[in-house]
Structure formats: C-alpha cells, structure tokens
Amino acid sequence: MVVENNRQAEVDALSQRALEAFVVRARRVEEHSLAADWDALVALTTMQMTMVQLDDGETLIRQVFPDEETVESAAARIRPILLEGDSCFYQKALKALGYFCRELPQDAAWIRATRSEWRSRVSPATPDEAGYWVAVSNTLTGQNYDLDRHKLAMAWIYGDVVHHDTTRRDEGNAFGLFERFRGAVPLVAWAMVGAIELLNYIRALHADGVLQLRQEVLDQPVALKSTTWEHSAQLYFAPVGTQAPKDASLPPSKDWIQLGRTADLSGFRTEAGGQLLRPVRSTNMPELPSPEEVEAARTPAGGWKRDQLAAWGIPWPPPKGWKDELATRWKAEQRAGVEPTNPAPSPDPGPVQGTLDFD
Structure with a gap:
C-alpha cells in the first residue's frame, strides 16, 4: 500500500509539472500579437484565398x-x-490532463478528440492528411519534385527559422522560400490555436477545482509589455581588479566609490583604456521633444510629417505607441538631469550625467 501510494504521488507530481510547464509556455504564445485578433488567427489555419478568372482562361490565385x-x-x-x-510538449500536457480527468467521462472524451485532432494537424501521417502538396518540374534538367504542405512547413521552421537544418533545406529548396513559408503559416497558426484552447480548458478545470495549479504559474509575467528599462539604484565604482562584493545586501568595501553629484571619476578607466563615463547624448542622436512639442508639431490634418518623425528618430510608418515611448524617454532624461533643448537657468547642477561604458 505504501509503495502504491508513493507511485501515485510520483505520477501526480510528474503530471503536475507537465501541466504547469505547458501553461507557462502557452500563456507566452497567447501573448503573441497574432493571437490578439482571434478570428484572424483562426482564419490563418485554413487555406483562404481569392481567385479571379482571367480572359486567357487561367485563374489568378x-x-x-x-x-x-x-x-x-x-x-x-x-x-x-x-x-x-x-x-x-503539447502531448505531455494532454496526457497529464487525461490522468487528472480519468474519472470524468466528458472531459476524457474531449481529451481523446483533441489528441486525435492535434496529431492530424501538427503531425500528419500522409500527404493527404497534410492538406495539399506541391509538384514542380525543372524544364532544364527534367527533374521533378513534390512535397506536401507539412514537409514544406518543417523545411521553413527548421531549415529557415529556428535551425539551419541542411537536410530539410535541401528537401524544400526546389520550391523556394515563399512556398516553404506558405506551408508553415497554417501550421503555426493552428498550433497556436490548439495551444491556447488547451490552456483555456486547463484554466476552466483549475477554476472548478479539478486541478490545483500553483497560482504563480497562472500569474507570473511571461512576455514583456514594455521594453523600456528603468530602475532606481545606488551606483558604485572601483578600479579594474577590485574585488567585487559577494553579498548584495551589504554595502561594498571602502575601495568602492558611490556615484553622486560630487563624485570625481575622472581617473577611472576601463580595461581597454576608455573613459568610464561618456556624455549621455552623442552628436548623432536626435533631440527628444517634450509631449507639448510633439502635439504642437501636428499638421492641420491632425497627423505628423514623415521628415518630422525622422528628426525624432521615429520610423515610417510610425509604430503603435510611439508617442508614449517618446514621452517616457523624454521624462527619463529630465529625471536624469539631461538639459532640454532650451533649459531654464538653475543654480542646481543636477545629478551626474552620463551612461556606463563597459567596453
């Protein structure tokens, strides 16, 4: 009885780990921009196309x-x-879910159907299951090639993207990059849909008490919302070769000098001999406008001219959230003591200005 209980505890723990690992990764998939428009993502899983009959009898697809x-x-x-x-791995999570739902007939049936659908869509056994295949002929050499959609997709994923698998690249090379990409889009989209649907099923079972996932697995950040890094801290410097502090909770030794308004760092050099501090703004960096200046630059139609955006370092077309990003950077420079374009005179020298150079 003790042995059986220990064995069940091991299976419980193994299944729990598989589910929690899947939930964390699936939540990151859910955060991808393609999943922001669910209907559009689902549409990508199908072969949607438009066809126009041309005068010469051919069809434009x-x-x-x-x-x-x-x-x-x-x-x-x-x-x-x-x-x-x-x-x-998706099937590991599905197996673990089946283990926890083994006494729930309705959920067990859903899991079996989902497993079958995943296998047919993500790991088709035949070219017929793959959806379509492409055949091409080389009129110069007389060679003929044919490859199904799934193999074309794998050639793009593992030959062009996440690896440089030469075998897959050689297999799909005769069809060209776009044909490999075209085969991969529905596979990637369907895998995203399947992963997110399973994630939501797991969430529902957790809410019903069938599963007891750790809350941090459901709540921990899995994708960055902003890529602007800002952190308040005390900075210390020491000559190259000085022993680094071993305990982050204790202040560094007297050999380390805290960076402050009155700190003299002119003698500090990096290993390569460069100056430790350099001016915050290089001569090639555009001047950042204040939020008021951004609004004042609007055209009569309510937008902004392309050359004005280029002067601020904004690409064309301007990405979503560019005004907020400019405002964040401008405010950060004000807090760091970087003088604006037309600074007001002030007797306060402000914080030390500079960025770290670790060259």
Whole structure:
C-alpha cells in the first residue's frame, strides 16, 4: 500500500509539472500579437484565398499572409510545444490532463478528440492528411519534385527559422522560400490555436477545482509589455581588479566609490583604456521633444510629417505607441538631469550625467 501510494504521488507530481510547464509556455504564445485578433488567427489555419478568372482562361490565385518576421517570432514561441523532448510538449500536457480527468467521462472524451485532432494537424501521417502538396518540374534538367504542405512547413521552421537544418533545406529548396513559408503559416497558426484552447480548458478545470495549479504559474509575467528599462539604484565604482562584493545586501568595501553629484571619476578607466563615463547624448542622436512639442508639431490634418518623425528618430510608418515611448524617454532624461533643448537657468547642477561604458 505504501509503495502504491508513493507511485501515485510520483505520477501526480510528474503530471503536475507537465501541466504547469505547458501553461507557462502557452500563456507566452497567447501573448503573441497574432493571437490578439482571434478570428484572424483562426482564419490563418485554413487555406483562404481569392481567385479571379482571367480572359486567357487561367485563374489568378491570391493569398495574403502576415509578414514573415511576425510568423517567425510566433514559430519561435510555439516550437517548444511541438517538441516531444521539451517539458512543455503539447502531448505531455494532454496526457497529464487525461490522468487528472480519468474519472470524468466528458472531459476524457474531449481529451481523446483533441489528441486525435492535434496529431492530424501538427503531425500528419500522409500527404493527404497534410492538406495539399506541391509538384514542380525543372524544364532544364527534367527533374521533378513534390512535397506536401507539412514537409514544406518543417523545411521553413527548421531549415529557415529556428535551425539551419541542411537536410530539410535541401528537401524544400526546389520550391523556394515563399512556398516553404506558405506551408508553415497554417501550421503555426493552428498550433497556436490548439495551444491556447488547451490552456483555456486547463484554466476552466483549475477554476472548478479539478486541478490545483500553483497560482504563480497562472500569474507570473511571461512576455514583456514594455521594453523600456528603468530602475532606481545606488551606483558604485572601483578600479579594474577590485574585488567585487559577494553579498548584495551589504554595502561594498571602502575601495568602492558611490556615484553622486560630487563624485570625481575622472581617473577611472576601463580595461581597454576608455573613459568610464561618456556624455549621455552623442552628436548623432536626435533631440527628444517634450509631449507639448510633439502635439504642437501636428499638421492641420491632425497627423505628423514623415521628415518630422525622422528628426525624432521615429520610423515610417510610425509604430503603435510611439508617442508614449517618446514621452517616457523624454521624462527619463529630465529625471536624469539631461538639459532640454532650451533649459531654464538653475543654480542646481543636477545629478551626474552620463551612461556606463563597459567596453
């Protein structure tokens, strides 16, 4: 009885780890920009196309996909869920879910159907299951090639994106990069849909008390909302070779000088001989406008001219949230004591200005 209880405890723990690993990764997939529009993501899983009959009897076929870089980043996020050896592998999570729902017939039936669908969509056994295949002929050499959609997708994912698998690249090379990408889009999209749907099913079972996941697995950050790093701290400097502090909770030794308004750091050099501090703004960096200056630069139509945005370092077309990003950077410079374009005279020298140079 003791042995049996220990064995069940081991299976419980193993299944719990598989579910929690999947939840963390699936939540990161859920945060991807492609998943922001659920209907559009689902549409990508199908072969949606427009066809126009031309006068010469041929048919013009057109498909529109997201840009490759967006799909590439989605493929990177979903890839561990596709790999059998990874802790967050989809089928491991599904097996663990089946273990916890073994006495719940309705949930067990859903899990069996989901497993079958995943296998047919993500790991098709035949070209027919893959959805379509492409055949091309080289009129110069007389060679013929054919490859199904799944193999074309794998050639893009593992030959062009997350690895440089030469075997897969050689296999898909005759079809070209776009054909490999075209095969990969529905696979990546469907894997995202499947992962998010399983994630939501797990959430529902957790809410019903069938599963007892650790709350941090459901709450911990899994994707960055902002890539502006800002942190208040005390900075200390010491000559190269000075022993670094071993305990972050204790103040450093007397050999370390705290950076402050009156600190003299002119004698400090890096190993390469460069000056430790350099001016915050190089001569090539654009002047950051204040939020008021941004608003004042609007055109009569309510927008901004391309050359004005370029002067502020903003690409065209301007990305979403560019005004907030400019305002954040401008405010950070004000807090750091960087003088604005037209500074008001002040007797206060302000904080020490400079950025760290670790060259």
